Amino acid sequence: MGRAVLHWRVDMLDVGDGHRVWFEQAGQGVDALVLHGGPGSGCRPGHYDLFDLSRYRVTLLDQRGCGRSEPLASDTLDALDANTTTHLISDIEALRLHLGVEAWVLFGGSWGSTLAMAYAQAHPTRVRAMVMAGVATTAERDLRWLYGDIGNIFPEAYAEFCAHVPDVSDDPAHTGARVAAYASRLRDPALAQAAADAWCQWETAIFGGDIHASGSRYADPAFRLGFARIVTHYFTHAAWMDDHQLLRNVGDIAHIPCTMIHSRFDPSCPLRGPWELERAWPAASLQVLGGTSHSALDAEMVSAIRAATDVLRF
Known part of the structure; x- marks a missing residue:
């Protein structure tokens, strides 16, 4: 290996x-x-x-x-x-x-x-x-799980994830609106990097990680921005x-x-x-x-x- x-x-x-x-x-x-x-x-x-x-x-x-x-x-x-x-x-x-x-x-x-x-x-x-x-x-239930329901297991990280888009309820039922709100921010040059950082911190937190960990691909701000933009682009549209x-x-x-x-x-x-x-x-x-x-x-x-x-x- x-x-x-x-x-x-x-x-x-x-x-x-x-x-x-x-x-x-x-x-x-x-x-x-x-x-x-x-x-x-x-x-x-x-x-x-x-x-x-x-x-x-x-x-x-x-x-x-x-x-x-x-x-x-x-x-x-x-x-x-x-x-x-x-x-x-x-x-x-x-x-x-x-x-x-x-x-x-x-x-x-x-x-x-x-x-x-x-x-x-x-x-x-x-x-x-x-x-x-x-x-x-x-499937819709799986997106709701990943960006909503699993917050019941990781409440601290989920609170930070939701706080970045405060206009959207933290209720898992509003997962679609939350993903769409992130996608919108990621298209705004003034907000994009901060949104990418918050999105990727959530992606890593459920595995006990951190975006700033040495050797992590998430440590690269450009990777975080591109990844978050593509993920939210796809999941806002339920992957078509x-x-x-x-x-x-x-x-x-x-x-x-x-x-x-x-x-x-x-x-x-x-x-x-x-x-x-x-x-x-x-x-x-x-x-x-x-x-x-x-x-x-x-x-x-x-x-x-x-x-x-x-x-x-x-």
Whole structure:
């Protein structure tokens, strides 16, 4: 784990609408695509540790507006234009055609699992298998949990989170209005950085972290600004999906093998979402870990994900 990786291809793909998406490849064998979380987190070198690079050709893709793609949401609000779930699905297809890939093994973590399912449901013949961790369906109840209900467990941090948008009630029932209020502030140059700092402090507080912790990606103010802008942009619009759309349409991907890995006490995404998916998805299995790990790059998650990709055979 954490070894040096030989990147044999690093490039940008013009996907139109003024966007160029960054991608990188390493390894050889079955094509696999990593879909990062956030939305707006970007890929990291540790994502290669989720695969045996002697068996997989792994592609990392930074989604519109983040990572090394252009333009960046931290630099300009133009990065939020033509930046929706439908656009990201189109980008994955454009990249597949550009690389000459017949079908992918998809890995998605957190928001990346939402995007993986949305892509697979749109293009079911282009997915060979899936592995997902910290599974998120981006349903309304899950957004309410993350930005509202879980405040009952972290009342101090939640009070600070809500205080930054004092015109919105701290009642979890007003979660949508709270996210929209943050999105509005993040578009105002005079208010944007302070709003990004408050948003990201909440994102880290539920995992016992702090945005100023040494070595944290949140320690970079530009990362905080771009991340918060993209997250609130997507979640204000419910990711441009109908509520429970992914669960309702799971029959479209019923034949695709999928391993879901989820921590029972994940503070970000309740276990109920992947549990319901497994019950409706004949080819899916759910592995429940103890503890609170959410990130695909947490040590326990890395081990479980790597075991899941190692056993896939084609």
